[in-house]
Amino acid sequence: RKEVEQDPGPFNVPEGATVAFNCTYSNSASQSFFWYRQDCRKEPKLLMSVYSSGNEDGRFTAQLNRASQYISLLIRDSKLSDSATYLCVVGVGSNTGKLIFGQGTTLQVKP
């Protein structure tokens, strides 16, 4: 079983649509959770951290369910510029800064 599992997609949606990505992780000792965004042939960049109570940043909402070891990202009112690969990322175990990345989910927003 992969340590961080995501549906690779691609998700093809029209502008203005709402789209949700899911992610599961296997290590119950995981401490920190993030969504990173990676544009084609570019480096990953932090989109948002994910907190236990859930958090929102503009059109983006992240949720964490520790019991189910499940993380989600909701994007409302999709823009063309949201087209990218979204990486689910988990900080594991002891304080070593070790992040485990999912394979990523590709989003393509169409006009």
Place this chain on the structure above:
Amino acid sequence: ETGVTQTPRHLVMGMTNKKSLKCEQHLGHNAMYWYKQSAKKPLELMFVYSLEERVENNSVPSRFSPECPNSSHLFLHLHTLQPEDSALYLCASSQWGQRSSYNEQFFGPGTRLTVL
């Protein structure tokens, strides 16, 4: 320069060559990382350095040798690589706090390596 820079951006090498990848961070961070990104695979952590000490070596073959001379610079020395080592090598840095080492990591643009 700002952020995290990497050189070279592209590298083609034979299996018998020796080369080095360089990373420099201009963010005042105290931790640096090497990652490998192969096609259709997730980013794989290779090495973690905190305050110039290696704290993680993720079962990486010895043909990859990291060096961290100070908190701003990180090198990855390559020798006798295999074609399957062809990938994008990404450097990142972050600031470890007292409570957590999982603060945001800032990535460089990567070095695209091809081993012939």
